[in-house]
Amino acid sequence: MSESESERREVFWKMYQENCTQGRHHETQRSTVATALIAIAAASMGFVTLDKGLTQIDIPLTLFIVAIGIFGAAFSAKHYERFAMHMQRARAYRNELDSLLTGAPIKALKDIGDNKHVLKYPWHKKPRLNEFWLAMYLFLCALGVVLTILALVDAIPPPA
Numbered sequence: 001m002s003e004s005e006s007e008r009r010e011v012f013w014k015m016y017q018e019n020c021t022q023g024r025h026h027e028t029q030r031s032t033v034a035t036a037l038i039a040i041a042a043a044s045m046g047f048v049t050l051d052k053g054l055t056q057i058d059i060p061l062t063l064f065i066v067a068i069g070i071f072g073a074a075f076s077a078k079h080y081e082r083f084a085m086h087m088q089r090a091r092a093y094r095n096e097l098d099s100l101l102t103g104a105p106i107k108a109l110k111d112i113g114d115n116k117h118v119l120k121y122p123w124h125k126k127p128r129l130n131e132f133w134l135a136m137y138l139f140l141c142a143l144g145v146v147l148t149i150l151a152l153v154d155a156i157p158p159p160a
Helices: 003-051 056-099 105-120 127-154
Strands: none
Touching: 003 056, 003 127, 056 105, 105 127
16 A cells, blocks of 8 residues: 555545534534423423413513524524535545445445345435424424414413
C-alpha cells in the first residue's frame, strides 16, 4: 500500500467518523428539545385545565401550545435534514474508503446485515422515525387548535 493511499484511507475514515458524530449530535439535540417542549406543553395544559374549565382566558395558553407544536415540527424537520446530510456524507466517505479495499468488504458486510434486517423487519423502511417526531408535534398543534376553538365557541366555565 502506498503512502498516498494510506493517507486517503485515514482521511476518509476520519471524515466518516466526523459526519457520524455530527449526525448523532443533531439527533441528540432533537431529542433534548423534544423533551423540553413536551414538558412545557404539558405544563401549559395543566394551567389550561387547572380551574377545570375552558374559557377565553385560556386562549393565550392554547395558542402557545399551537406555537410549541409548530416550532417543534419545524425544529425537528431541520435537525432531520442536517442529520440526513451528515449521513449522506458519511456514506460517501465509507463508499470511497471501501473502494480502496480489496473486494469492497464494507459494502458486502453492510448488504448482508441489511438483508438480514429486511427479512426480520420487512416493514422497516416505512414509516420513517422522523415521521413519528413530526406526528407528535402536529398532534400537539392540533390539540392546541381544538382547545382554542372550544374556548372560543363552546366555553366550559369552571365549576362553581
